[in-house]
Amino acid sequence: MARLIRMDGTGHTTLAEWTAEDDARFQRAVVEFGDQLGLGYIGTVPEGKGKASHVRELPRDAELVVMRRPIAGG
Amino acid sequence: MEAGVLPELASVPWREPTDARWLRRYGRIWHAWTLLYTVPFVAAGVAMVILAPIAIPVALAVFAHAWIIPELYAFRGASVVRPKGPRNERAEPVAQGLLGDLLDHEERELQRETGLALEPGELGTWLVGECGALLVAPDGRRVHCFCVRVTEPELPPSDRVAHLLLALRTDEEGFATVANHAFAGAPWRVRRRLPVRMRPALDAARA
Numbered sequence: 001m002a003r004l005i006r007m008d009g010t011g012h013t014t015l016a017e018w019t020a021e022d023d024a025r026f027q028r029a030v031v032e033f034g035d036q037l038g039l040g041y042i043g044t045v046p047e048g049k050g051k052a053s054h055v056r057e058l059p060r061d062a063e064l065v066v067m068r069r070p071i072a073g074g
Numbered sequence: 075m076e077a078g079v080l081p082e083l084a085s086v087p088w089r090e091p092t093d094a095r096w097l098r099r100y101g102r103i104w105h106a107w108t109l110l111y112t113v114p115f116v117a118a119g120v121a122m123v124i125l126a127p128i129a130i131p132v133a134l135a136v137f138a139h140a141w142i143i144p145e146l147y148a149f150r151g152a153s154v155v156r157p158k159g160p161r162n163e164r165a166e167p168v169a170q171g172l173l174g175d176l177l178d179h180e181e182r183e184l185q186r187e188t189g190l191a192l193e194p195g196e197l198g199t200w201l202v203g204e205c206g207a208l209l210v211a212p213d214g215r216r217v218h219c220f221c222v223r224v225t226e227p228e229l230p231p232s233d234r235v236a237h238l239l240l241a242l243r244t245d246e247e248g249f250a251t252v253a254n255h256a257f258a259g260a261p262w263r264v265r266r267r268l269p270v271r272m273r274p275a276l277d278a279a280r281a
Contacts (some may be wrong), residue, residue, distance in 0.1 A: 007233045008226075011168025042081055044240045046176055050194065051242035054081055068237045070082050071231075073254035074154070074205055074221030 004029050004058065006036060013054040015067070020060055033058040034067070041067035080248030092195055092250035097209070097258075101216045104258040107114035108144055111174060120155045144263070151219035151257025154206025155190060162230040169232035176239060188275035191235050195246045199279040202242060204234040207253065210261065211277040213248075217276070222253035230251035 004016040015036065016029035035042060043055040045062045056063060083281050090096060110234040122133040156227040162169075174182045177191060185191045188206075198218075201208040209218040223239040257264075265276050 007169070007172070007229065007236060007245075009162065009165060009228045009230070011165040011233065017217050044244060046240065046243070049178065050243055052240050054079055054244050055147055058094055062242050062254075066236075066240060067222050069226045070085075071222055071237060071241045071249075071252060072082065072085065073252060074223040 001064055002029075002065070004033055004065045004067070006041060007069070012066075018060075024062055026051045026058075033067075036067045040070070042070060044068055047050075080252065082241070082252045083245070083248045086252055089251050091247055092253075092255070096195060097211065097218060097250075100220070100255060101211065101258045108147070108259065111143050112140045112195050115143075136262035144223070144259075145255055145267070149261055150269045151217070151259060152264050154219045154221045154256050154271060155201065155203030155208060156205075156229065156269060157189060157203075158205045159227045159234075162228065166230040166232060169236065171228040173232040173236045176236060181265045183234070184278055186276055189231070189235075189271055190275040191239050191241060192275060192279055193239060195242070197246055197250065200242060201275050201279050202235055202238045204231045206256070207238060207242070207249075208264065208276065208279070209250070210276070214280045215260065216258055217261050218255065219257040219264065220250065220253035221256050222249070266268040 001017050001019060003014055005012045005014050008015045016032045018025040018029045025055055037043065043058070044066045045059060046064055046066065047053060055065065077215070119133040119136040119140065120137065122129040149211070172186065177185060181192050190203050193200040193202055197209060198212050199210045205223045207222060208221065208222045222238060224234050261276060261280055265273055268276060
């Protein structure tokens, strides 16, 4: 089961879950992903040791997509 | 997917990319700067002692300057990884779980003990904290200190580390470019100014 989660003040919140075969659930996840982008979150897919990718569209085949806030110089 | 592109780079279009060459150059500038504000004080102090022994108290004050100023810079550098902001302890266990999933076993244990996530990269070995990161150069002889934070300070500490870690993994040079470079110097200078619990992380990054 793939998950779309958002890092927030609760630790993290699971926004959607889907499987590659379940198109309806994936479409709901796509809508949720778009809503989070609209709120200023950034989609990131962890890809194992030392790697991650920025995504602008929800990848159907990803196991985990993390919505994070932007970073800035302190 | 857009591997290798950190979206936050759009907010700092004027900055030169922080690559290995930039880091070497900045490291040399910091080294020269340290000599510039240390050597004249030491030379003046020695001259006072030789030429006018009665001025020894003034010479001691001058030596103190030569010692304190580099220490202040190193303190500023080490401070980038000091814990800051609200702890949000209620949410921290959940955040710690997610951060743990992003790390291998050894790095997870080190992060729990020291608060710093060790991440090998192309530019060197990173130690990622809540509000900043240390970069140990590949030869282990210099540490670069970066101020960088997530724009939502209410997040639990482990989520702040996870934010920075994911951004670093997305685009290492982009991460270093977005971050503010605060200090570069010898590891021993940074280590002695780090909180005691964080020092093993710097040792591990240099190993």
